[in-house]
Amino acid sequence: MKADDGTLRRLMVAAQAGDKRAYAVLLEACGDWLRRYYAQKIAVEAVDGLVQDVLLSIHRKRASYDPTRAFLPWLAAIARYRWIDRLRKDYRHAADELHDDTASVAAEDEAVAAAVSLERLMAxxxxxxxxxxxxxxxxxxxxxxxxxxxxxxxxxxxxxxxxxxxxxxxxxxx
Amino acid sequence: MPTLIESLVDELEPVDPLRPTRPATTMAALTAILAIGTVMTLGLRDDLAAGEPQAIFLLRSGVLGLIGAATFAAVVSAARPGVGKHHDGWKWALGFGAIFPLSMGVLAIVDGGISRAIIEAPSARMCVAVGLLGGMVLGAPLTAWLRGGAVVDAERTGWLVGFASGAFALLAYNIHCPSSTITYIGLWYSSALGMAAIAGRLIVPRFLRW
Missing domain, CATH: 1.10.10.10 (Winged helix-like DNA-binding domain superfamily/Winged helix DNA-binding domain)
Structure with missing residues (x-):
């Protein structure tokens, strides 16, 4: 599922109110978004672990989402935090196994994706x-x-x- | 075996989104209690007791209130992160507050040093003690509230908690403080605020967990 920010925001608001169905959809969508987000910035075998870390953080820190604001900047802040946390740790992986899914990110929402991207942080x-x-x-x-x-x-x-x-x-x- | 998402969905409970109302109310109430306690134990400044506050008192109160409010707003923002959020008001407030230590430096150069009466002022120790200890009293509930947030820069947030709580504690002490000189404020209020900020930087990050 590729959802726009408005949809994700509505799902998160419902999840904060305890709506399990909305939460399941939200987490699936976040997982997909995160896999694309980390494309080219982490090896294939490390992506699932990092995505799971972020999903756990979303779960633990879901009260920190402000329903009056956009959702993706909040998700990206957590994703960046977790990514940097992972960079601090030593790990090795094969250089030729990086994700190559940037086109799908660009197609999704170029403006938002560019504003919250990891490339922008590394710039x-x-x-x-x-x-x-x-x-x-x-x-x-x-x-x-x-x-x-x-x-x-x-x-x-x-x-x-x-x-x-x-x-x-x-x-x-x- | 359930997937991670199924487990998280299964654990879902309703949550109240973090709102600044609770820490704001707590900070305001504790500042008021500290101010009342200061007046009851140490007394009110003479000019305030006479109903004729001096300009320097108003200026000092305004700067402390500004630093407290701006850094508090930044703390609240830190608890609810988001890429692209810019809360730089605290930098301007601290820059404005730097007018006191900078003026103290200029006056010290002009006068050939800081007067002994200010360095050894009996009220100075109380100023620093209230700023530091009062700051810790105010900073504790703010830190407890922050634990529910998603702080992505614990060190900066520690500084901000120290500045916010120290500024409000000094705002409370300010209504007793008998001093009315720029040099005294530049030396002792800045020292107390700086110490509160350092305490915040050292203590607060230890309590922020993901």
Missing amino acids: HLSDKQNDAIQLVKIEGLSIREAAKRTGQSESAVKVNIHRGVKKMAALIEE
């Missing part, structure tokens, strides 16, 4: 920070491989990852 980083995070945390290269690829020293790659993730954590709502 705040310097090129070196961006490269280090992209190669090590997203594509799964080792620090040594990333250093060789970017021409940075290994310690510079570590520093750029640390500073980049910290910077994004402070800009989640930007």
Whole structure:
């Protein structure tokens, strides 16, 4: 299901009131949206775990949604928070198994998707920070491989990852 | 075996969306109680008792109220996150409040230092104590309310809780404070507010959990 913000908002309001049917539809729609949202930003095998983390957060923090505001910016804030939380942890995955579903995001609602996207968040980083995070945390290269690829020293790659993730954590709502 | 979504749906209970009414009412009530307690134990400023408040008192009250309200609004916003939300009013309020320590610095340069009477003022310790301890009293229920929220920047929110609760506590103490000089406000009120903010930064994030 690809729902627009108005539909998601109505479903969330109903879910806050205890409507289980609306909640089930909402969570399915959120799951689909999140899988597209994380496309190219996390490996296939890690997506389901991250989506489940976000769904759990939605469940625990559903009272924090303000029914007078749009739904997707709220969902995106939680999705970004969880993604950055995941970036902080060490994990490795194959570089060639990234999702490639960006077209469906663009087709859904270009303006909203662009405004809340992870690319927009990463745009705040310097090129070196961006490269280090992209190669090590997203594509799964080792620090040594990333250093060789970017021409940075290994310690510079570590520093750029640390500073980049910290910077994004402070800009989640930007 | 049920899927995660089926489990979450099964657990669903109605919830009341977080609204700022409860923490706002609590902060207002605690500030009023602190102000009444201050007046009952320490007394009212002479100019207020005479019904003729000085301009410096009004200015100080206004700045503290502004900082408190702006940082409180930012805390409320932090509990209900959203990409694209911009609540920068607190930065302007703190910038406006910086007029006191900046003026103190200028006056200290002009006068060749801060007078000993201000540094050793007996009321200074009380000012700092009320700002810090009163701030903790006000900050505790605000932090408890925040736990129900979805704070995505715990460190910044900690600072904001410290500033908000410290500013309202100092607003309550302000109606007793006998001092009426820019230098005193720049030194002691800024120190008390800064300490409350540091306390908020150190304490509040520990209680914010997902």
